[in-house]
Amino acid sequence: MKPSNPLKKTLVYGSKEGSDISVMIDCKAVVEKKNFIATGLLTYAAGEIIEIEFPQSELFQLGEQVRIIVYTKSGIYVFESSILAKAQDAIIVINPPDNRKRFLDKREHPRVPVRQPGKVISIIDAIRKTEQKLEDPLTLHLDNISMTGVALSTQVAMPLPFKAELMLELDLGFTFRCRTEIVHKKQIDTGLIYGTRLLQLEQEHESKLRAYILRSQIETYYKEKSDKFRIQVAEQQKLRAQENGADGSGTGKGDAHGSRSIL
Numbered sequence: 001m002k003p004s005n006p007l008k009k010t011l012v013y014g015s016k017e018g019s020d021i022s023v024m025i026d027c028k029a030v031v032e033k034k035n036f037i038a039t040g041l042l043t044y045a046a047g048e049i050i051e052i053e054f055p056q057s058e059l060f061q062l063g064e065q066v067r068i069i070v071y072t073k074s075g076i077y078v079f080e081s082s083i084l085a086k087a088q089d090a091i092i093v094i095n096p097p098d099n100r101k102r103f104l105d106k107r108e109h110p111r112v113p114v115r116q117p118g119k120v121i122s123i124i125d126a127i128r129k130t131e132q133k134l135e136d137p138l139t140l141h142l143d144n145i146s147m148t149g150v151a152l153s154t155q156v157a158m159p160l161p162f163k164a165e166l167m168l169e170l171d172l173g174f175t176f177r178c179r180t181e182i183v184h185k186k187q188i189d190t191g192l193i194y195g196t197r198l199l200q201l202e203q204e205h206e207s208k209l210r211a212y213i214l215r216s217q218i219e220t221y222y223k224e225k226s227d228k229f230r231i232q233v234a235e236q237q238k239l240r241a242q243e244n245g246a247d248g249s250g251t252g253k254g255d256a257h258g259s260r261s262i263l
Contacts, residue, residue: 019104023074023103024042024050024072028040031060033064038059050095051090051092052090057087065081066093067079077099083263086260087261113220114172115141116141118142119168120158122134131167149197150168150196153188153192157192166181168180173212181197
C-alpha cells in the first residue's frame, strides 16, 4: 500500500470565495508538518506572503514544507506552503496561487520601495515601430517596483511623453533589463515621478524579479514592525516615567522579533 502523505492536499469546506484577504488577519492558524502541529495567529497577509506568530517557530526550518489551516469568519482555508523567513515566535510562508485566487487583494502585486539607480537605454515608438537607442543613456532612480510596474524618479525634466515605451536597465543587485510603458507622471517637490507598466520580461528576469520583491517585501515588513514596536516601547517607558515623577526619556531599544532569517 502506498504510504499516505501528511501534506497531501485536502478539500476545503465552508470557505467563502471572493472575501477580502484581510479576513484572515488576526485569525487562528494551524501550522502542520510531519509529526508536529502548532497553533498561532495569522498577523499579516499581502501579495505572496503570510505571517503566522506562534511560540514554537524555532522548530520549523527555512524551506520546510508545511500545511496551513486558517479559521476565519468566512470559513476554513487550507493550503500547502513552504517557509520563506523566520523571526522570533513567527514564520513567513508563501501564499500560493490557488489560495490567492480565493481572495480579493488590493495588494496582489505589492510595490516595494527601491532606492537604486537606473538608465533609459532606448525610447520606443510602438505605433511607428521605431527604436531610438541613446548613446548617452538617461540616468534616473527607482522609486518602487512590483511584478507589473516600475516607478521612476528624476530631478530634471526629461522628454518622456505619455505612452512612450522605454527600455530600462536597472540595478537590483543584478542587471535587470525590461521594457515598460509610461502610464502616468506626477510632479513632486524634488522633480518628477514616472509610473510605468512592464510590457516584456524574459522568464529568467521574471524569476529574479519575483525573488527580489519577495525578499524586499519581507525585509520592509519586518523593519516597519520593528520600528512600530520601538515606538510602543518608548511610549510605555515615557508613561511609566511620568507616573514615577521622572522626565520620561525612555529610548525603547527593543526589537519586535529579535534576529531574523530569510530563505
